[in-house]
Amino acid sequence: MSPRSRDDARSSGRLGALAVSARRWPDLVTPLGRGVLLTGVVTLVVATTLNWQEFVQLGVAAIALVVLGLCWQALPGAPxxxxxxxxxxxxxxxxxxxxxxxxxxxxxxxxxxxxxxxxxxxxxxxxxxxxxxxxxxxxxxxxxxxxxxxxxxxxxxxxxxxxxxxxxxxxxxxxxxxxxxxPRVVELAVFAGGLTNDLDGATSQQLSMNDLAFHALREYAPGDDLRHVHWRSSAKAGELLVRQYHETRRGHVTILLDDCADSYTRLRDFELAVSVAASVALRAVRDDFDTYLRCGPHVARGRSAAAMTDASCRFVTTRDDAYAALSVEAAGTVGGTGLVVQVTGARRAGADLHAAVGSFGQGVDRLVLRADSEGRPATDDTAGVHQVVVPDLGLLPELMARGRR
Structure with missing residues (x-):
């Protein structure tokens, strides 16, 4: 673009802005300007009626001040x-x-x-x-x-x-x-899931034919790898026996924060839930777990504390209850999760939580954290699910320490 074209573009931009300002000039005039303008108009009317020349000059001067103020806006060189x-x-x-x-x-x-x-x-x-x-x-x-x-x-x-x-x-x-x-967070002494963070990963209840955590011996079946045959035990039993292992996996933690407003009794309960979810996510990251944190459309994953914290700043509630659908999407995205932490309010039904976590398959550990600012601190292990009621963020470390012992 040539210098002349740039100058023309700037001039067009200034003229366009000036035209917009001219259309809304009543909004530009200050209360003082409106008073002076009204005084000038009234003075001119009176002066014309009574033929007072001095008042004509006063009215013209008052109106001229407002006109000059409008012209001042057209001066170039905006800061x-x-x-x-x-x-x-x-x-x-x-x-x-x-x-x-x-x-x-x-x-x-x-x-x-x-x-x-x-x-x-x-x-x-x-x-x-x-x-x-x-x-x-x-x-x-x-x-x-x-x-x-x-x-x-x-x-x-x-x-x-x-x-x-x-x-x-x-x-x-x-x-x-x-x-x-x-959000405000608290330091958790141990990770919420109680999983061991080692080089072998966290053991599950799924059985595997090739892993590190030994489970038992079983009879040989066609197709088994002969490298897993335990020859000494086979010689004693008089038949081939192969080793069977617990499946181990890397430490994958999925944290699902319920964003449905109807799940919470009070607005501050959701803010408490955000702090709880962020505290668990940061503990998981510090323990070097692959972490997946989700609330509605906002997702953070990996092992970055900054990513978890920034994502938690964007969490908001919604009136649409899409918790089940988002859980299915999370299960399909992550894969191999060892622990699912569900953070919700007092009103979310347990059946909804159970159905949502079913998308992650068998052998997945569950932890339910309910934010209820007017409830009583409690832990419950019924139906094989560890559930914690958190009335105050400061109580979270103590309540987590009780869990999964």
């Missing part, structure tokens, strides 16, 4: 601004973040401009000093405390106003930055 977050990842209830705002003024001086930084649904505003043409200025803004989630910060906006304050227009610059606020 630019950028944001730097420190830090960009927080923990709910912990220290807050700060944002460094860097402003580069345009060709028009900025008369003590007000800069606004959107922070999620809120805004933080600061007043900058006088900035001459093309001046640079940096200011630090303290951001408010935010709940768990991913909050967009920015883009930075400044209120472009004329020197008298008749007309003001908010001009945004830069791009928004995501601020991650992670």
């Amino acid at each position: 630019t601004a950028s944001l730097v977050l420190r830090p960009s990842r927080l923990v709910e209830g912990g220290p807050t973040a700060t944002a460094e705002v860097r402003v580069h003024a345009g060709a028009v001086p900025m008369l003590f401009p007000k800069v606004v930084v959107p922070v999620g649904p809120r805004e933080v505003g600061i007043r900058l000093p006088f900035l001459g043409p093309y001046a640079d200025h940096a200011a630090t803004v303290a951001l408010p405390a935010l709940p768990r989630g991913v909050h967009p910060v920015g883009p930075v906006a400044h209120e472009k106003a004329d020197p008298v304050g008749m007309v003001s227009r908010r001009v945004a610059s830069g791009v928004p930055i995501e601020l991650f606020v992670a």
Whole structure:
């Protein structure tokens, strides 16, 4: 693109923005400008009626101030601004973040401009000093405390106003930055599943003909590998006996967080469930298990603590109950899971949980964690399923220590 074409494009962009501003000029006029404009119109009407020349001049001057304010918005050289977050990842209830705002003024001086930084649904505003043409200025803004989630910060906006304050227009610059606020977690002394983390993996109840965990001897069947024949026992028994093993697998842990709002008695129960799921996921990652954490459409997998924490920031509830379908999808995605941890609320029926975990096949260990902020701490091992009721996040380590002994 030639320099002339670029200039034409910039001019077209400015004219387009100016045309949009002109169509919404009543919104641009400040309360002071509306008062001055109304005063000018009334003064002109009175002056024309009574033939008072002095009042005509006063009315024209009042209207001219508003017109000049509108013309001020058409001046070229818009300022630019950028944001730097420190830090960009927080923990709910912990220290807050700060944002460094860097402003580069345009060709028009900025008369003590007000800069606004959107922070999620809120805004933080600061007043900058006088900035001459093309001046640079940096200011630090303290951001408010935010709940768990991913909050967009920015883009930075400044209120472009004329020197008298008749007309003001908010001009945004830069791009928004995501601020991650992670849920509170607790350190678990041992992994929730109680599985042994060793080089052989975690043993299951499935039998295999080729593995490391010895189970028993059985009679030879056609097709068995002769390398597994136990010759000494075969000589004593007078028939061929082969070794049989417990199947071992790498430590795969699947954590399914129920995102259906109807599963929770209170909204804070879901936040408690998020903290519980994140605590278990981080413990699994530290114990070097392959971890799969899912809540609704948001998934994190692998052995990265940062990935688990970032994913937990995005978890939200929904009115649609797709828990069973998501469990089937998770079972088809992961494969070979040794432990399924189901984190839900007090209202989710046990039959739903049992049906959902059935997609993972036989020999899979189960752990059910129910977040109930007004319930009583309890553990239950009926029907071969270990279930824990967690009323408070601080009780989770103790309740987990009771389990699977």
